Amino acid sequence: MKLINSFKQRLPTLEALGFESLALDIFHFQAQNNQIYMEYLSRLGVDHLRIDSIDKIPFLPIEFFKYHDIKTGEWLEEKAFLSSGTTGMQRSKHLVEDLHFYEQNAKMIFDSFYGDMGNMTFFALLPSYQQQGNSSLIAMVDYFMKESKSERGGYYLDNTGQLIEDLQNELKHSHDVVLFGVGYALLDFCEGCRSPLDGLTIIETGGMKGRREEMTKDEFYTLMKNKLGAVSIHSEYGMTELLSQAYSQENHRFSTPSTMKILIRDINDPFTMLDEGKAGGINVIDLANIHSCSFIETKDLGSVHSDGSFDILGRIDNSDIRGCNLLVV
Template sequence: MLKKNPLLKVLFEIDSDADFNQKALAVFQYQYDHVSIYRQFCDALGRKAPTHYQEIPFLPISFFKTHKILSDEITDEELIVFKSSGTTQSIRSQHYIAAPEIYVDSFMDTFSKQIANPKDAIILALLPNYIEQGESSLVYMVDHLVKASNHPLSGFYLSEMDSLIQAIQKAKQEDKKIILFGVSYALLDLAEKKADLSGVIILETGGMKGRRKEMIKEELHQVLCDGLNVPHIYSEYGMTELLSQGYTDGTEYFTSPNWMKVIMRDVNDPLSIRKEGKTGGVNVIDLANFYSCSFIATDDLGVQEGNRFKILGRFDLSDIRGCNLLIN
């Protein structure tokens, strides 16, 4: 039985940048001591004693495809594994999860604060490819939200567009928020049916998964707004390698929870951090990733302003996969 680290009791109680910095440095020290591949990476860079979270080395996200990123305190019997979505030609990232309850605490808190309390909502999901491929962190999250909503209309709809539309029409008769998680290509299929989803919060989780031609986000959202009769499309920034998410509020900007921070690195000098408002490569600090790696250099390009950030696109040659990672 895994003995929980005392740090886990306070990670979700961060209330200031100074507090975040202290917790981030403590998590770094734990992971440097216990995650061997991360320690080797830090040693190779000569960065073993950061004094601020911006000085902490960020592990390239591709390592989750080639290495087992996991604390040496964990045994295989304690694990579940999440795998990224992708095409049949791509190698799927693997995230080894030692304490699923950390993930549950993270997404329940963030979703409740940024979108809705699941108990007050009807939650529907149009995520066929994630279910077909299996081992999806997104499906795991949405399944928990569906169960937490405790409503008979909540649930997953593979490619059952007519059944989904009927469920939404029934849901509109109740005094609850209606939330639809949908992968981009399936939402486009729904939009082509001219389904009236007015009043529904549509959370686009991104990616065509090889089913349709990639579109820039602005074009995709406009097509969905027109086809589904809604003023905004909302988005989730999440991925297999992260146990935390950010959501948009109808604008282009995502908001991070207090235990997650997004900062930009110089694309020509990955060890240098860019100032707020400057475009750069997206580095994510996700302290919920306690038993794997909390400091990840993603393949995304973006801009950060305070605890909000905007995704502009992806580096060339990076895989087309994950949640809300559309080509620009």
């Protein structure tokens, strides 16, 4: 626990040059203290002591979170986050040792992209996440609402008419109004909106969840702007299995926080990393996953740019429809 706390203390002051050093420290620690990850490395024949760079680290397939408790060390979880899913689908489970650590990390990341959230009013249109329960996204938005100084905002489920009215009123008094929304619900919202919501920032954080026909981001963003006026449309990349989030602002390209790095793997050889600009499977290093596993092989397709930003290009065939941001580019 003492070593884990030292990792936590290094996160808020982490700079780019220190990322690999901390990532390797966490890797070696998790390789010895995370039973599932340790067994996975053993079956691969990997000696963790021989790993001296992050591009040599084997990433844990994200499916392991469906069938195992992914824990580094021995502790009792304060919270268990569950992924979204359709009826009968096995949902991923991320055990969280310290909920406040998750909340503080999410706040630190959001503030680094958008400024002090205390000056913002948060609205949420996330019906499926609310209805299924135990959502990391809901826990994050709950905390943002609590940290905001505004007494307005809140969740609206399917009550888009009231949401539109309340947004119009709030935009008259504040220039920092944020709406978190899942794709299909945002489309319903657009269809019910008859007047512009100029100045609103929308952060879309999921796809159509099988409830609407999928569309490209360009199509989706154009439709929203045609219906809603001079709104800013951003996107969040996060998932149950990660404690950190990436954000895109207007250009579809996601930027990572200091706690996160994206690597691209060859989908036919998951242990080979690809160069910048090449499309492949997304591997995520999330240093905030100190208590679980910081090295996750996702089922998303993407590519990385020279500045570390990345694009989401879709999903790998036969993977579940899941997580935040299923819209294809």
